Amino acid sequence: MKTKVYDLRTQYEEGIKAAAEEIRQGRLAIFPTETVYGLGADAFCPEAVRKIFEAKGRPQDNPLIVHISDFSQLAQIASDVSDMARRLMERFWPGPFTAVLRKKPGLPDEVTAGLDTVGVRMPASRAARDLIRESGCPIAAPSANLSGRPSPTRFAHALADFDGKVAVILDGGACGVGVESTVCGLTGEAPEIFRPGGITPEMIRDVAGSVHVADAVLHGVKPGERVASPGMKYKHYAPRAKVTIVDGENAKTIAFKLNSMYDIEEKKGASCLILCPDASAPRYGERRVWPIGKDESEVARQIFDALRRADEAHIDHIFFEAVAAQGIGLAVMNRMIRAAGFEVI
Ligand code: TXA
Ligand code: MG
Numbered sequence: 634m635k636t637k638v639y640d641l642r643t644q645y646e647e648g649i650k651a652a653a654e655e656i657r658q659g660r661l662a663i664f665p666t667e668t669v670y671g672l673g674a675d676a677f678c679p680e681a682v683r684k685i686f687e688a689k690g691r692p693q694d695n696p697l698i699v700h701i702s703d704f705s706q707l708a709q710i711a712s713d714v715s716d717m718a719r720r721l722m723e724r725f726w727p728g729p730f731t732a733v734l735r736k737k738p739g740l741p742d743e744v745t746a747g748l749d750t751v752g753v754r755m756p757a758s759r760a761a762r763d764l765i766r767e768s769g770c771p772i773a774a775p776s777a778n779l780s781g782r783p784s785p786t787r788f789a790h791a792l793a794d795f796d797g798k799v800a801v802i803l804d805g806g807a808c809g810v811g812v813e814s815t816v817c818g819l820t821g822e823a824p825e826i827f828r829p830g831g832i833t834p835e836m837i838r839d840v841a842g843s844v845h846v847a848d849a850v851l852h853g854v855k856p857g858e859r860v861a862s863p864g865m866k867y868k869h870y871a872p873r874a875k876v877t878i879v880d881g882e883n884a885k886t887i888a889f890k891l892n893s894m895y896d897i898e899e900k901k902g903a904s905c906l907i908l909c910p911d912a913s914a915p916r917y918g919e920r921r922v923w924p925i926g927k928d929e930s931e932v933a934r935q936i937f938d939a940l941r942r943a944d945e946a947h948i949d950h951i952f953f954e955a956v957a958a959q960g961i962g963l964a965v966m967n968r969m970i971r972a973a974g975f976e977v978i
Contacts, residue, residue: 640804653767655800663777665805666756669784670791671774682743690780695863696746697773702765718819726755729814729831783937811934812964827862829964872940874948876973880955888916909954929962
């Protein structure tokens with residue numbers, strides 16, 4: 634398949650129209666959102682949704698998020714929406730917030746992997762909402778990466794994984810948030826965060842009065858253990874390099890530990906790399922260091938790109954300096970713990 638590419642800076646109308654036409658025809662289109670690029674299909678077309686799983690190599694039991702452009706579309710997808718759920722959606726939409734609600738029977742089971750709940754999100758990205766509106770249907774879309782690869786935060790990432798495998802890719806430049814949306818269960822008494830993201834637990838608590846963060850957010854899931862959100866099971870977001878997260882009492886002890894591990898690995902012939910906040914870089918001396926931001930938000934925006942660039946540079950071992958697991962730092966640590974196969978030193 635020849636993949637058509639449109640640059641939204643110069644071909645906005647044309648690109649949105651072309652992608653919407655492919656979606657209406659039951660084919661796949663990749664589009665930018667404020668979090669990461671999405672691999673979209675008509676949520677009400679089971680054959681089109683199946684193509685998403687095929688193209689990504691995604692496990693069949695991992696459900697997709699349905700993207701909407703307007704509150705009025707919610708009624709087609711979800712039912713039994715509580716007042717609390719409605720308040721949260723009104724506060725955080727459009728934005729990086731996915732509401733897990735009771736599913737409407739008419740929505741194909743392919744989208745929800747057979748669950749009786751569905752994740753719904755109204756993206757902040759104007760291009761994403763215009764595409765949904767122009768397509769005339771809600772769009773089911775996971776992140777536009779091959780299953781197991783880091784999520785795509787730039788056009789080049791999506792192209793690298795899907796050139797020749799999808800009908801259209803819309804180039805909207807770099808994504809502003811850089812980690813995927815907060816996935817929040819809203820069918821119980823209190824909101825429960827299944828996957829942390831740009832909307833933090835603190836922000837959700839402010840609206841709902843309470844919030845629960847699922848245990849699996851910062852831990853592994855044991856084989857056979859039941860989880861509320863299937864995506865939490867997988868070793869995800871992984872570059873080809875081995876990833877080790879280094880945490881500690883303070884910056885000095887982290888640097889001491891990290892430097893000694895780095896030197897041992899380098900002596901064995903491994904090509905090593907340190908990813909850390911800008912301010913820490915001097916503590917690693919002459920070693921190979923990529924500073925990836927002045928604060929947690931900037932680290933979030935750059936982390937997936939750094940993991941992909943590390944692969945291109947043939948790095949064998951990445952050492953990641955832990956960030957504080959609060960605010961958007963919780964989302965960064967959740968992704969990196971999975972990239973590291975749940976190993977933190
Ligand atoms: O920011 C985002 O959320 C991006 C953009 C494209 O919107 N999408 C995204 O989709 O990250 P994906 O498929 O890569 O991740 C969706 C996550 C998975 O971990 C999945 O298990 C979880 O959401 N999920 C989806 N539906 C669910 C449901 N009904 N119950 C629990 N978890 C659900
Ligand atoms: Mg994903």
